[in-house]
Amino acid sequence: MKSNRAPWYFYVIIIIGSVMMVFPFLDMIFSSFKSASEYALLKYRLLPEHFIFSNYRMAIEELQLLLLFKNSLIRSVSITLVVLITSSLAGYVLAKLRFPGKQVIFSFILSTMMFPAFLFFIPNYFITVHFPLVGGNDILGQGGEGGLAASMLGLIVPFSVSGFGIFLMRQFMISIEDAYLEAARIDGAKELRIFAQIVVPMTAPALATLAIFEFINSWNEFIWALLMNSVNSNLATLPVGIQMLKSAIDPTLTQPLVMAGLVIATIPILLLFIFLQKYYVRGMMNTGLK
Amino acid sequence: MRRFKFKRETLLAYSFLSPVLLFYLIFLMIPVVFSVLISFTDWGGFDFASMKWVGLKNYRTIFSSQSSFLNPIMTNTFVFAFGGVAISFIAALIISYLISRMRYEGLWRTLFFMPAVTTVVAIGNVWYYMYNPTNGLINGIITSLGFRSINFLDDPNHALLSITAVSGWMGIGSAVLLLSAGLKGIPNDYYEAAELEGAGHLRQYTKITFPLLKPTILFVLITSFIGGLQSFTLTMVMAKSGGPGNSTNVGALEMYNQAFSFGNWGVASAMAIILFFVIFIITMAQLLIFRKGGVESY
Incomplete structure (x- = not known):
């Protein structure tokens, strides 16, 4: 029924548009297999003359790609898990419990989403590096090797709560029937058990949405990771490591390595998105922005 | 009890x-x-003993006539935000309508959405190479059509627009997604009735789609404009500190560099606060326009 409506030129326009979207990705993938001599050509070519894999081998060695990958993975998995926990705890409280101050706290959490990220880079950088009693800091935050930034905590802790996540979980939990919770309470179940064994399983779809959304966003995050890397170079994630390499040496020499690194940094996440896009898209619709 | x-x-x-x-x-x-406090001081971010209270000096410096913050940096910021929104919004308006009438809508939407789940470091670098004047894709096309190759990123006259175009390209997918959701809310009967009356696609669009899509359109415009005003990662990846000269520099990038390249935390914090108020005022103005236009839900 739908297809009858679309005249042929609809398809022409959309196919041209799609090519413009996909082409940079193809260019990235094909370039990663080109040899250095092909990069020196004075003319553009999409396909490599011979597919060579040495760029990947060199990227793994020179870029320490495996370390970057590991850092990105630890960071994204940790942020995702912590955000799931903090969001569902707070979402449950705001959806299902009655207590003084509830409206104020809910409005406050909504308003946190209005604050732009750039406002926090400077103060949070200072707070993270001078966090008391971590990374060798004393109680006044002095004397250590970078506070939270002395370890992976610097990449994780400042992202451990998400206003959007709390809002999403609260909206979802509001639709859970109070009768389920009341029945469990009458049976004498403890609140923490009600939360863990009744509420959390019922919110699985919302948790999936939040998980994939947080995972992709923290995988791609760049500025904060760059700042943490300036304190402690062991904390480089994939985007940071690749960008540092690009600005470090002669661009014509590094381009093949950058391309190979970018393929490793982007293709797994694109595949993840394609398989789980139903959940990601739901997250997008709920915020309306990224 | x-x-x-x-x-x-x-x-x-x-x-x-x-x-x-x-x-x-x-x-x-x-x-x-802390930010507000720092903005009234002269401070390099080391220890509190070196922090010097200077009152409104940082703000006066930013607004002084020698300062580059208002012009070109804030001008660039608006060009970048406005240009990026214009590109992604117009493209998305057409694309979302076309694919809503086509088969495999989900497939098309996924293709347009790919840049939105890709790190800006990848997008910026790949486009940086595509803009290359000798062996980049775009100049390859331009020269094969018989024109002279363009120095997209090194020429101060082209650099800002070249980066803005990439930002627009990146933003198409999210706008398509939101507009598609809005289009789904329009009942098919309306189109069928219009078709029976003999209305063509363009007429159907202006008489049915556009009026009913208005709330979504306004929402997309506001959120992406605000996003554009604060964004600086793409500029950083493609043009480092906003060069050549200051030709691509934007507000948030200047703030970042003042703080973390030059150690002027006071000036940088004042810039962050000014930029925050600019965005806040624009958001409020747009919300007001929303209400006037009869859109209550946001």
Whole structure:
């Protein structure tokens, strides 16, 4: 029924548009297999003359790609898990419990989403590096090797709560029937058990949405990771490591390595998105922005 | 008994909320106060002893006539935000309508959405190479059509627009997604009736689609314009500190560089606060336009 409506030129326009979207990705993938001599050509070519894999081998060695990958993975998995926990705890409280101050706290959490990220880079950088009693800091935050930034905590802790996540979980939990919770309470179940064994399983779809959304966003995050890397170079994630390499040496020499690194940094996440896009898209619709 | 239960529930609520509230205290409320404070000082971010109170000096410096913050940097910021929104919005308006009438809508939407789930470092670098004047794709096309190759990123006359175009390209997918959701809310009967009356695609669009899509359109415009005003990662990846000269520099990037390249935390914080108010005022103005236009839901 739908297809009858679309005249042929609809398809022409959309196919041209799609090519413009996909082409940079193809260019990235094909370039990663080109040899250095092909990069020196004075003319553009999409396909490599011979597919060579040495760029990947060199990227793994020179870029320490495996370390970057590991850092990105630890960071994204940790942020995702912590955000799931903090969001569902707070979402449950705001959806299902009655207590003084509830409206104020809910409005406050909504308003946190209005604050732009750039406002926090400077103060949070200072707070993270001078966090008391971590990374060798004393109680006044002095004397250590970078506070939270002395370890992976610097990449994780400042992202451990998400206003959007709390809002999403609260909206979802509001639709859970109070009768389920009341029945469990009458049976004498403890609140923490009600939360863990009744509420959390019922919110699985919302948790999936939040998980994939947080995972992709923290995988791609760049500025904060760059700042943490300036304190402690062991904390480089994939985007940071690749960008540092690009600005470090002669661009014509590094381009093949950058391309190979970018393929490793982007293709797994694109595949993840394609398989789980139903959940990601739901997250997008709920915020309306990224 | 009742009173006891009420207290227990309150205690439970606040213990569940405590990690979240503590987080917001440390990473949101203290930082906002701290930022305002820093903006009145001369400070390099080391120890508090080296912090010097200078009153409004940083703000006066930013607004002084020698300062590059208002022009070209804030002008660039608006060009970048406005240009990026214009490109992605117009493209998305057409694309979302076309694919809503086509087969495989999900497939097309996924293709347009790919840049939105890709790190800006990848997008910026790949386009940087595509803009290359000798062996980049775009100049390859331009020269094969018989024109002279363009120095997209090294020429101050082209650099800002070249980066803005990439930002527009990146933003198409999110706008398509939101507009598609809006289009789904328009009943098919309307189109069928219009078709029976003999209305063509263009007429159907202007008489049915556009008016009913208005709330979504306004929402997309506001959110992406605000996003554009604060964005600087793409500029950083493609043009480092906003060069050549200041030709691509934007507000948030200048703030970042003042703080973390030059160690002027006071000036940088003042810039952050000015930029925040600019965005805040624009958001409020747009919300007001929303209400006037009869859109209550946002």
